[in-house]
Amino acid sequence: MKKNIYFFRHGQTVYNLECRWQGCGLDAQLNEIGLEQAQELAGKVCKLGLTILYSSPLIRAVQTANAIAQKYEKSLPIVILQDLREGNFGIVEGWKSDKVCETFGTDFVEDICYPTLQNWDLRFPKGESKHEMFNRLLGCLNYILSYNDDENIGIVCHAGLLSVLKCGLGLEKKPADKNILHRQFANCCVLHLQYDTDTKQFSLTVN
16 A cells, blocks of 8 residues: 655745745744745645645644645644654754855755765754754654554645655755755645555655
């Protein structure tokens, strides 16, 4: 049996618009563009046949999840899980991207943004490593998969978690194009995985 797991990144916030690092310590609401993005996403998601929706506790994710749930004709329960929160990026939270690169160097920042199994223990001062983020996310996924028999599951979370998911599960190598992260994990993007309950393996589905 295969289960479909759809990951949705939240809509835009003012911090996204200003190119600021936004971790779990900045709990911003969606801006007007973000609210529109969430509504557009909801129109697409209502065709996926979700039976349950999990969300990060951060406001930007909850607002996105609510927009999705409201589009469903039948009740779509939303379950908030703390381990779906964005990473803790330490002292750089709220900093603009150019300041982060000037302070820590472009190579270091790229290694944080595009984690591999060789560099995912790096972290900003007082922050969380991508390895630590993956461990809590994987534990959360195992809980979700063991808790219910739903075949179509939705998860609203964050770009940082999507990057470590692909790294930790070996779904993608580090991209040659350094700007690809922003295209792949744009606000309200969709990442579709399938989970094989027999082999216990995840695979990336390209729609």
